[in-house]
Amino acid sequence: MKLFPRRRLVPAIAAVALVATGTAGYVCLGGGDDAVEASFTLAAGGDVLIHPEITDQANKDAKEAGRPGPDFGAVMAGIKPVVGKADLAVCHLETVMADPRGPFLGYRKFSVPPQIAGTLKDIGYDTCSTASNHTLDHGPEGVKRTLDTLDRAGIKHTGSARDAKEAATPNILDVKGVKVAQLSYAYGFNDTTVPKDKPWLVNETDVKRMAADEKAARAAGAEVVFASVHWGSEGHNEPSKTQLRLARRIAKETGIDLVIGHHAHVVQPFEKVEDTWVAYGLGNQVARHAEPLGITEEGVTGWFEFSKRNGKWSVSDARFVPTLVELEPEIRLVDVGAALRREDLTKERQARYRTAYERTRGFVLNRGADADGLRPLTITE
Numbered sequence: 001m002k003l004f005p006r007r008r009l010v011p012a013i014a015a016v017a018l019v020a021t022g023t024a025g026y027v028c029l030g031g032g033d034d035a036v037e038a039s040f041t042l043a044a045g046g047d048v049l050i051h052p053e054i055t056d057q058a059n060k061d062a063k064e065a066g067r068p069g070p071d072f073g074a075v076m077a078g079i080k081p082v083v084g085k086a087d088l089a090v091c092h093l094e095t096v097m098a099d100p101r102g103p104f105l106g107y108r109k110f111s112v113p114p115q116i117a118g119t120l121k122d123i124g125y126d127t128c129s130t131a132s133n134h135t136l137d138h139g140p141e142g143v144k145r146t147l148d149t150l151d152r153a154g155i156k157h158t159g160s161a162r163d164a165k166e167a168a169t170p171n172i173l174d175v176k177g178v179k180v181a182q183l184s185y186a187y188g189f190n191d192t193t194v195p196k197d198k199p200w201l202v203n204e205t206d207v208k209r210m211a212a213d214e215k216a217a218r219a220a221g222a223e224v225v226f227a228s229v230h231w232g233s234e235g236h237n238e239p240s241k242t243q244l245r246l247a248r249r250i251a252k253e254t255g256i257d258l259v260i261g262h263h264a265h266v267v268q269p270f271e272k273v274e275d276t277w278v279a280y281g282l283g284n285q286v287a288r289h290a291e292p293l294g295i296t297e298e299g300v301t302g303w304f305e306f307s308k309r310n311g312k313w314s315v316s317d318a319r320f321v322p323t324l325v326e327l328e329p330e331i332r333l334v335d336v337g338a339a340l341r342r343e344d345l346t347k348e349r350q351a352r353y354r355t356a357y358e359r360t361r362g363f364v365l366n367r368g369a370d371a372d373g374l375r376p377l378t379i380t381e
Helices: 052-065 073-083 114-122 138-155 165-166 208-221 241-253 346-365
Strands: 003-007 026-028 036-048 087-093 127-128 155-156 171-176 178-186 224-230 256-262 270-273 276-280 283-287 299-310 311-327 332-335
Touching: 036 073, 036 256, 036 311, 052 073, 073 114, 073 283, 073 299, 073 311, 073 332, 087 224, 087 256, 087 270, 114 138, 127 178, 138 155, 155 178, 178 208, 208 224, 208 241, 208 332, 224 346, 241 256, 241 270, 241 276, 270 311, 276 299, 283 299, 283 311, 311 346
Parallel strands: 036 087, 036 283, 087 127, 127 155, 178 224, 224 256, 256 276
Antiparallel strands: 003 026, 036 299, 171 178, 270 276, 299 311, 311 332
C-alpha cells in the first residue's frame, strides 16, 4: 500500500484542545477489497444573507482601500483558507441580486449588491444553491438578474431557472474528473406563489420530485448527487419534525448522497440517516440581523470527504468548521478554530470565540453524529 498526501490537514493546538486529528489527507491506492479508488472533498457554507449593514461595511472597506465599492472581500476573507482548499465549494445564495447601482433592499424583499458574486468566486466557491423563501422576492426578473450575475462571476447554480430548458438541465460539475450534481429546493416563497405559466422558475421541496431529479442527474452522467434544502424553523437550533421526517424520506426514497440544509439562520445538528449524511442547518455564513442574538452570528461550514470503494461513492469522512460573524468594530467573518490559535487575542475576544466554538460543537453533535465520526477540522497552509 502506498500513501500519497493530497492536502495538509492538521489538528488545532489551542490550549482548549478544540480540534481532533484527521486521516482524510491521504488517498490509499491499491491493495484490499476496500481500497479507495478515488476521492474528493466538498465544503458547504451557510446562508449568504447580505443585510444593508454588510453593504455599508463593504462600501467603507472599498473607500479605505481606494477601490470602487461595495467590496465584500475583507468581510468574507476569514473563510477563504477553508473554502479555497476544498475540491468543490458550495454556497447558498439566500437573496436576489440587484442591479450594480441598486436599489439595495433589506428585509423583507431583499435586493443585494451583485458585487457579492465576485467575492464568492474569489474566495473559492464553485456553485450556489438559489432556491430559498426569498427567490421570488422580485419575480421572474429578479431570478434572471440573479442567475445572470452568477454566470458573469463564473459560479454555477441550481434551484431557480430562467426557462424550462435550464430547469430541466442538471447542474453537474467536474470535480477532479468526477461528475458531481447539485440539486436545490425550498419549502416555500413567503407570500408569493410560483407563477402557473412558469412552474420551472424555482424548485419547491417534494421528495418524489427530488427522487426524479436525482435519477435524471445520474442519467446525465452524475456519479455523486447532493441536495441543498431550504427548510426548518428560523431561530431554532433543533431540527423540526418536518425536517426529520423529510431527511428520512430522502435517505430511503432517493439516491441522494448528501443533504445540506439552510434557512434557520442558526446552527443545527448533523446526522447520519441510514447511510446519508444530513447537515440540517449550517446557520449563517454571513448576515447582520436587526436584532443579533449571538447564535445568529454563529455558523458552521460542513466538510465532507467523498470516497469511491468497490465502484460506489459515499461520504467517508465528515467534519465541521465553526464560524462567527463579528459585528464590531468591523463586520468580519471568522474561522473560529483558527482564530483561537492566535496569541494576540484579548480575554474578551478569546471568551467570545471559545463560546462560539463550543456552542457550535454542541449543536452539530446534538443528534449523536460523533458516534458516526463527525469531528472538527482545521486546515493550515
